[in-house]
Amino acid sequence: MSTSLERYTDRFERYADRRPRVVDAVLVLTLMACAIVGSGLTRPGAAPPQRDTTVLIVMSASCLALFRHRSHPQAVTVVNAVCIVAATALGYVLTPLLLAPVMASMYWLTTHSGVKTARLYSATTAVALMVASANFDPTYASSPVPRSIGYCFWMLLPLVAGSMTRLRRAYVASVQARAEHAERTREEEARLRVTEERMRIARELHDVVAHHLALANAQAGTAAHLALTDPQQTKTILTSLTDTTSSALRELKATLGLLRYTDAPASASLEPSPGLARLPELVSTCASAGFTVTVTTTGEPRPLTSGVDLIAFRIVQEALTNATKYAAADSAHVHLAYEESRLLITVSNDEPSAVTDAEADADADADGAAATVPGQGFGIMGMRERALTVGGEFRAGPGPGGGFEVATSLPLPPATPEAPEAPSEATADATGEEA
Template sequence: MESYADRIERYAARWPRALDVVMVLALIGCASLGTQLSLPGTSTPDSGKPLEVMLGLSCFVLLKYRTHTRTVVVVVALVTVAAIARGYLLTPLLLAPLLAAMYWLAVLCDRRTVRAYAAVVAVALLTVNVASENIPDLSIVLTVIGPVFWLALPIVAGNMARLRRDYLESVQARAEHAERTREEEARLRVAEERMRIARELHDVVAHHLALANAQAGTAAHLARSNPEQSEKILNDLTGTTSSALRELKATLGLLRADDHPQGEGLEPAPGLARLPELIASYRSAGLGVTVTTEGEPRPLSPGADLTAYRIVQEALTNVSKHATSSHAHVRFTYADARLLITVSNDGPAAPTTAASGGFGLMGMRERANSIGGELCAGPRPEGGFEVTTALPLQPSAAVERETP
């Protein structure tokens, strides 16, 4: 429920000038009433109307407290000191305009300025009040402690208001910063997801289209000289296109997870268990592939398994598309906590995917880096091209959570 103070703040924010005018009118009434007070047995000083008019005008000066805070304090303090010097009783009513000026000084100015002005105003008031001959038999305690206490109240209240304002501003700034951070994090995650899906689509489309193209070319070449072999290759071509459609469906199905809340209808991500099927498809297209394994094979995490499969797939696709030789060698080396994969081919060096403007090598390197691995690729000294990657068998928990 909205409090009374909150209502005043909301009204002041919408109609600041109206509230200032009301404040000035109230202060004029307080100052006017303060000039009528006196101690028992004494009478108000006969100072005439000019001083009362000056007190009223000093209240109107408060309308400029937002832009000329220090000047307002000086003007109001001088008029108040002049009134006390003429013999008016120093009361909170007479001090009301000065107390309002000190409050806004504490709200709008730094602490050093507030302390300096408060000290000067207090010394001036106390000096004039003690030296006044028109206030007989007044206790020195009341003469000093009273005015100091009254001046301290608006300063304390102003400091509290300034601290509250600063606190609300800092809370709002933190909230805005948190909102910007969340938006940036969301944009970053969207960009990462788009890149991941782009890599998957590139691997699936590039591999199967290159393989289908090679199979179709081989079948056309053998159509007359070896019809049986040509028919077998065409049957393999059907399997290649079917596999491409299945993998595309599985990849794009990730974008429609709401249709398959439990993963129904989506085949699992490929891994090294499907390597024989992959090798067979390349052999049917005329690319001879040999596979060797060194060390004791160990299970890989799902992310590392998918990465290893995709890197071998992309490397063999590059061999079939760019290499001049018709043979490739894949070597797996299990050592310590890492799996070293090497895909190489013989013959003269051929243009690489990166050099020809593609994204194959870039995608392989990004895949390896995403699970904490490394990848390097380049021509071999003895001829041909080689892709070497080192993958951790069990990536760290933080990396594994980020790996699709």
């Protein structure tokens, strides 16, 4: 029942917003008919009032003033209050039909101007009606309390209805505002996710293309240098070059597949992604390009989450790529330190390196400006973004012994407590004997 009433109320309000003059005309004519009928009513046993044109003019003015209730609600309420007091002074009984215009003005005053203003006007009108009845109605003295309570009730009724209308409109407005806010939030979140996905794919493409092309360039240069002096070594390097380009094509195809197939199944994504388990393969590929990489591990190795494992591998891969392209030395050192809750990764070379795009990025970041200029790469920026996405830390700059050093700290999953060992049979037997 309430749902149907709300539906009809919404429909009526929408129609009133589209055709306000038509609705006002219908309401004014209805209220005028109520006032005309109410002017002919009297109490049982009392003589009917002498109906003349005066009361019709007064009530017509009261109803016609309602046309301005949207722009001047307070003035309309004052006019209706004066008209109903005048009708009381003329000897007419204040029935609900006669009070209908002033009640309608009170209702619109409440909806337009607020409850506080409507309370003041309602109380003033009720007092004015009591005074007018006491002076011009000889029957008022016989029952002043019930009559006064009736006046207060009829003045409070539009006040309550108008307050409910205001609350309902405020509720509808708040629901619409929440819906609009939720829509804007969804759009902003969607744009943010698209931006994050673009950056993630850009990092993947940078890692794949930069690393493999740098190694392929180094391998090709080494093969060209050894082509006449060491054909056998040249053949080995060219074989490794084929493996490097094939690996680059596979990873590039997997990354571009995310852009081509938006609804691809989970198996078509980059997971399971490369991790530290492929570190020996990476070292071997660098060695084929004439770049020696040594790997040391301290602490007890622990399994990593897929995200941290991928980030650790990509950071080592990018650091070795920069070292291969720019370092003056032909060797680098990778150190993995497993601590209680962090994995510390350090990639360094022992000799001063040439001016690199990585150093330029690091210097720019140290100055608080991570913007890139022509000729600078995104290696340091991408490594830092990867580390920060999982709550890690990152640093890149000159090493303590010279050269360039990349260091990152990534979170480790909490260690699983080991189950207590079961007591041996000998211990159990000994315990039983002592017992």
